[in-house]
Amino acid sequence: MTTSSPGTAAPVRPDQTRTSAPVLQVDGLVRAYGDLRAVDGVSLRVDPGETFGLLGPNGAGKTTTILMIAGLLRPDAGSVHVAGTDMAADPIRAKGHLGLVPQELAIYPELSARDNLRFFGRLQGLRGTRLKTRVEEVLELVGLEDRSKKPSKTFSGGMKRRLNIGIGLLHEPTLLILDEPTVGVDPQSRHAILESVATLTDAGMAVLYTTHYMEEAERLCDRIAVMDEGRVQAQGTRDELVELVGDADLVVLAGGGALEAAEAAVEVLPAVQRVTRDAEGLRLTVRGAPTAITGIVTAATDAGMSLHDVQITRPDLESVFLHLTGRALRD
Amino acid sequence: MRALLVLVAHDLRQHLRDRSMVLFAVVIPLALSAVFSLAFSGVDDPQLEPVTAAVSVPEGDEAAAAVPQTLAGLAEAGIDVTVLEVPADEVTAAVTSGQAQVGITLPQGYAAALADGTGATVEVEVGEDAGLAGQVVVGVVSSTVQAMGRDATAVAAGAELGLDGQQLEALVAQLSGGGSGAGGPSEAEASAADGAAGTAEGAEDGLATGGAAWTVRGVAGGQLSLSAGIVAGQAGMFLFFTVGFAVLTMLTEREWGTLARVRSAPIRPWLVPLAKAVVAVLLGTASTTVLLVAGSLFLENVAFGSWPVVLVLVVAVVAAATSVMALILKLAGTAEQASLMLSVVAISLGVVGGTFFRVPTRGSWARCSRSTRSRRSAAG
Ligand SMILES: Nc1ncnc2c1ncn2[C@@H]1O[C@H](COP(=O)(O)OP(=O)(O)OP(=O)(O)O)[C@@H](O)[C@H]1O
Ligand SMILES: [Mg+2]
Numbered sequence: 001m002t003t004s005s006p007g008t009a010a011p012v013r014p015d016q017t018r019t020s021a022p023v024l025q026v027d028g029l030v031r032a033y034g035d036l037r038a039v040d041g042v043s044l045r046v047d048p049g050e051t052f053g054l055l056g057p058n059g060a061g062k063t064t065t066i067l068m069i070a071g072l073l074r075p076d077a078g079s080v081h082v083a084g085t086d087m088a089a090d091p092i093r094a095k096g097h098l099g100l101v102p103q104e105l106a107i108y109p110e111l112s113a114r115d116n117l118r119f120f121g122r123l124q125g126l127r128g129t130r131l132k133t134r135v136e137e138v139l140e141l142v143g144l145e146d147r148s149k150k151p152s153k154t155f156s157g158g159m160k161r162r163l164n165i166g167i168g169l170l171h172e173p174t175l176l177i178l179d180e181p182t183v184g185v186d187p188q189s190r191h192a193i194l195e196s197v198a199t200l201t202d203a204g205m206a207v208l209y210t211t212h213y214m215e216e217a218e219r220l221c222d223r224i225a226v227m228d229e230g231r232v233q234a235q236g237t238r239d240e241l242v243e244l245v246g247d248a249d250l251v252v253l254a255g256g257g258a259l260e261a262a263e264a265a266v267e268v269l270p271a272v273q274r275v276t277r278d279a280e281g282l283r284l285t286v287r288g289a290p291t292a293i294t295g296i297v298t299a300a301t302d303a304g305m306s307l308h309d310v311q312i313t314r315p316d317l318e319s320v321f322l323h324l325t326g327r328a329l330r331d
Numbered sequence: 332m333r334a335l336l337v338l339v340a341h342d343l344r345q346h347l348r349d350r351s352m353v354l355f356a357v358v359i360p361l362a363l364s365a366v367f368s369l370a371f372s373g374v375d376d377p378q379l380e381p382v383t384a385a386v387s388v389p390e391g392d393e394a395a396a397a398v399p400q401t402l403a404g405l406a407e408a409g410i411d412v413t414v415l416e417v418p419a420d421e422v423t424a425a426v427t428s429g430q431a432q433v434g435i436t437l438p439q440g441y442a443a444a445l446a447d448g449t450g451a452t453v454e455v456e457v458g459e460d461a462g463l464a465g466q467v468v469v470g471v472v473s474s475t476v477q478a479m480g481r482d483a484t485a486v487a488a489g490a491e492l493g494l495d496g497q498q499l500e501a502l503v504a505q506l507s508g509g510g511s512g513a514g515g516p517s518e519a520e521a522s523a524a525d526g527a528a529g530t531a532e533g534a535e536d537g538l539a540t541g542g543a544a545w546t547v548r549g550v551a552g553g554q555l556s557l558s559a560g561i562v563a564g565q566a567g568m569f570l571f572f573t574v575g576f577a578v579l580t581m582l583t584e585r586e587w588g589t590l591a592r593v594r595s596a597p598i599r600p601w602l603v604p605l606a607k608a609v610v611a612v613l614l615g616t617a618s619t620t621v622l623l624v625a626g627s628l629f630l631e632n633v634a635f636g637s638w639p640v641v642l643v644l645v646v647a648v649v650a651a652a653t654s655v656m657a658l659i660l661k662l663a664g665t666a667e668q669a670s671l672m673l674s675v676v677a678i679s680l681g682v683v684g685g686t687f688f689r690v691p692t693r694g695s696w697a698r699c700s701r702s703t704r705s706r707r708s709a710a711g
Contacts, residue, residue: 067591070595071595072591072594072595091600092597092598092599093597095595095596095597096597098595100591100592100595102588102591102592104588105587105588106587106588106589106591106592107587107588107589108345108587108589109587110345110348110349111345111348119337119341120592120593120596122337123334123337123338123593123596123598124596124597125597167592
């Protein structure tokens with residue numbers, strides 16, 4: 001089983017012992033706004049050190065779910081347990097394990113990066129030298145040391161985003177919740193943000209990451225829940241999800257010559273499930289295309305086909321989403 | 332409670348940083364007091380300079396003699412009038428020379444003319460430097476003469492008795508009540524009545540009712556003077572803006588998104604509004620105190636009584652204002668709605684503001700405890 005995230009392979013920080021108890025356990029969360037059931041029976045589990053993606057289009061209910069997990073919105077039904085503590089029963093204790101990075105910026109524009117960090121650090125109960133060192137560490141992590149004295153309103157959008165994320169990391173939470181942290185950020189800052197999230201998960205922090213960018217989910221997350229219309233449509237590792245659409249790759253052999261003979265030749269290969277022929281060449285549905293591709297190309301050319309181009313398209317979360325909901329992920 | 336301190340200190344620092352706290356707590360109150368001192372100096376106790384009236388009375392005319400007697404009676408009422416009895420041909424000279432500010436010539440046969448109803452002309456000359464007191468004298472003379480013309484018998488009787496201060500008041504009150512639309516003279520008479528009462532109370536109430544019905548009351552304990560009332564009223568209104576300003580940061584923080592973030596921290600949720608309220612009380616108390624102190628320094632005649640009592644009162648009122656703000660916050664969805672509501676409340680309070688503070692000194696504690704109680708019920 002392959003994963004697209006470097007997180008799983010990373011060593012776990014020695015002071016954070018992995019236990020089997022989940023960092024986050026969400027059961028049957030429901031929240032309605034009037035007639036609209038924004039969140040309709042969501043259950044999730046995030047294990048220690050894991051990066052969990054909540055993937056869904058605009059209005060899927062991701063933020064609403066996050067708000068309930070963070071104890072900012074009371075669920076109509078269902079429960080949230082953070083590191084074993086019931087959010088409804090002991091919100092202060094449960095919140096102590098969480099670091100929230102809201103979707104919208106949540107920083108004081110008049111305060112400098114350092115003062116923003118200091119204030120939120122104090123609210124999290126940090127003080128003295130620990131507060132000081134953490135503030136400096138986070139400033140370095142989000143790359144704002146040189147701008148730390150300027151009011152944050154003078155920052156660029158990407159810098160504000162990075163500060164926004166930094167505040168959530170300050171107290172080294174057991175679970176960091178990132179709600180679409182890369183929206184409206186240029187590719188460079190986006191890369192920096194994804195890098196720093198990867199660094200954190202390497203360090204053993206569990207992350208709950210919402211996004212509507214499939215690539216981000218694929219790149220970062222160990223496990224992903226595909227969410228639409230308030231429900232989790234499917235959840236699992238990327239490969240488990242992709243298997244839902246049949247784990248079949250699309251191979252396009254473009255070219256001319258003896259197409260009919262080539263079709264007959266590749267059709268008999270065990271990896272090939274289906275072949276269609278058109279004016280430009282052959283389209284094959286293949287199981288495990290990367291390994292089967294040499295055999296396919298050899299068979300086709302041996303049969304007298306002259307190849308111009310070979311394309312392999314692997315199924316991705318986009319096709320998973322299409323498969324699950326009948327809609328494209330993009331807005 | 333560390334979290335509360337963190338929140339309060341953070342808010343105060345924020346206000347300090349954008350200079351709004353200094354602006355609201357010190358600069359604006361001082362500026363307001365300066366404006367008040369310009370606008371309202373001399374509103375209290377119209378300053379009546381001594382005035383001399385040169386009066387010529389025909390020999391043996393009892394009715395005519397009532398006029399100088401009436402004027403002399405004004406002295407009792409607090410207006411310094413010197414009556415100079417002169418021959419008829421010297422009245423004008425007395426006025427032009429500045430020896431007298433008002434000259435009054437009662438014609439020969441005045442009493443007879445009144446008795447047979449043919450009417451008589453009383454000449455009144457007013458000198459350039461007559462001032463307000465001179466106007467008062469003119470007003471009193473004209474009303475006395477008119478009253479005589481209306482009821483000669485009464486005047487004769489009055490002349491025999493000599494009108495005393497109280498009767499004069501009644502007379503003037505009757506006249507000014509009847510001729511409220513008459514403008515200038517009626518105002519002068521009003522001042523006379525006020526002078527007769529010898530306190531600022533008359534002027535204060537008079538302004539409040541639009542200058543029409545000037546009632547004269549006895550002095551009732553430690554009421555505030557007019558300026559003090561205005562300063563207190565403005566303080567009441569200003570207080571609301573200050574308190575509102577502090578509490579409205581709650582809405583600003585909602586817009587910044589920081590409110591949700593603060594609430595996601597492991598602190599008790601009610602600490603957040605409590606911290607805002609504490610900041611509001613601190614800021615409101617500071618600014619109101621500055622305004623009241625500055626008012627009593629800049630303006631004469633402004634005194635609020637015992638300072639500790641006033642301070643307690645101010646804190647109680649600030650607390651009440653804070654809870655009204657909390658209510659506004661609850662009702663208003665956006666910062667715009669909230670500031671609109673705030674303005675309405677603040678201006679209404681400014682209008683009735685004086686009432687808030689117009690406290691008899693002895694009754695202060697009763698008032699205080701009442702506002703404290705209303706604060707509790709508003710907060711609960
Ligand atoms: N305060 C609210 N009042 C009414 N409806 C709301 C409210 N907040 C969210 N909704 C609705 O609930 C649904 C889910 O919203 P939510 O913000 O959770 O979506 P999301 O998955 O976070 O979307 P996005 O990717 O755009 O952030 C939407 O239809 C939204 O209109
Ligand atoms: Mg969202």
